[in-house]
Amino acid sequence: MKGTLKLLAALSIILISVSCSDDEPKVDPIVGLWELDDVAREIEQSGFTYLEYENENDIFGESAYTIEFKSDFTFERILEDVAFSDGSTSDLEEEGEWELDGDELDFDAEDDEYGGLGYSFDVLEVTATNLTLSYGEDGTGFPDSKVDDWLADGTVTSSGQFTVTQEEYDSLVLNFSESIGVVYILEFDKE
Numbered sequence: 157m158k159g160t161l162k163l164l165a166a167l168s169i170i171l172i173s174v175s176c177s178d179d180e181p182k183v184d185p186i187v188g189l190w191e192l193d194d195v196a197r198e199i200e201q202s203g204f205t206y207l208e209y210e211n212e213n214d215i216f217g218e219s220a221y222t223i224e225f226k227s228d229f230t231f232e233r234i235l236e237d238v239a240f241s242d243g244s245t246s247d248l249e250e251e252g253e254w255e256l257d258g259d260e261l262d263f264d265a266e267d268d269e270y271g272g273l274g275y276s277f278d279v280l281e282v283t284a285t286n287l288t289l290s291y292g293e294d295g296t297g298f299p300d301s302k303v304d305d306w307l308a309d310g311t312v313t314s315s316g317q318f319t320v321t322q323e324e325y326d327s328l329v330l331n332f333s334e335s336i337g338v339v340y341i342l343e344f345d346k347e
Contacts, residue, residue: 184227186256186279190287190344192221200292200337203299207336215340216272217245223344229253231263235273248273261289274340287344296333 196210214221217239224232235248252265261277269275274291281288298306306312311320311328318325 184225184256185282185284186225186261186287187227189222189224189347191347192342193345194343196341198339198341199297200339201334203301204297204336205300206303207297207338215342218248222347225254229255233263274342277342280341285346287346288341289344290339290341292337292339295336295338296329297336298328298332299334302332 192215193213194210195212195215197208197212199205199207216235217237218235219237221235222233226232230251231254232251233249237245238248239245248270250265250267250270252263252267255262255264256279259279261279263275265275272293274289274293277289277291279288280290303312306318307314312318318328320328
């Protein structure tokens with residue numbers, strides 16, 4: 157009898173732990189802290205190869221880019237030391253809510269959105285350790301042929317800096333820039 161009671165007690169504990177684990181909600185693999193590892197930029201039109209890159213570790217010159225997805229569907233995103241055109245740097249921090257609908261991830265930030273930073277993404281991959289997102293935006297660029305000409309005549313230096321006045325640059329933009337579609341592919345590692 158004593159052995160039967162021990163056996164029933166052990167079976168009860170096993171059944172309770174199995175039934176409790178079935179009741180626990182499954183945690184979405186996107187929940188957690190992610191740090192940007194690699195960035196690629198692709199141009200949808202041909203003839204703009206100088207604008208493409210891959211295996212970069214930043215988008216805006218930042219030293220770190222992290223997103224924390226919380227299980228209550230809020231997020232925190234931090235970009236440290238973002239480089240601005242005037243040479244200054246600053247951290248960008250924002251919070252808000254996130255929603256994942258199939259392969260579409262959307263951020264609803266509490267503050268105004270930052271220009272150039274993605275708020276709607278396609279989820280290309282999510283595993284326990286890797287997250288790959290992409291987003292697109294419209295932009296403008298100069299065709300490769302014009303850039304080659306300008307490199308040859310000194311209008312642009314090998315580092316990509318224009319050597320012309322602001323008025324001349326504005327004229328180049330007006331006469332030679334074209335609308336392009338830009339796609340960013342962001343690869344994050346789970347921290």
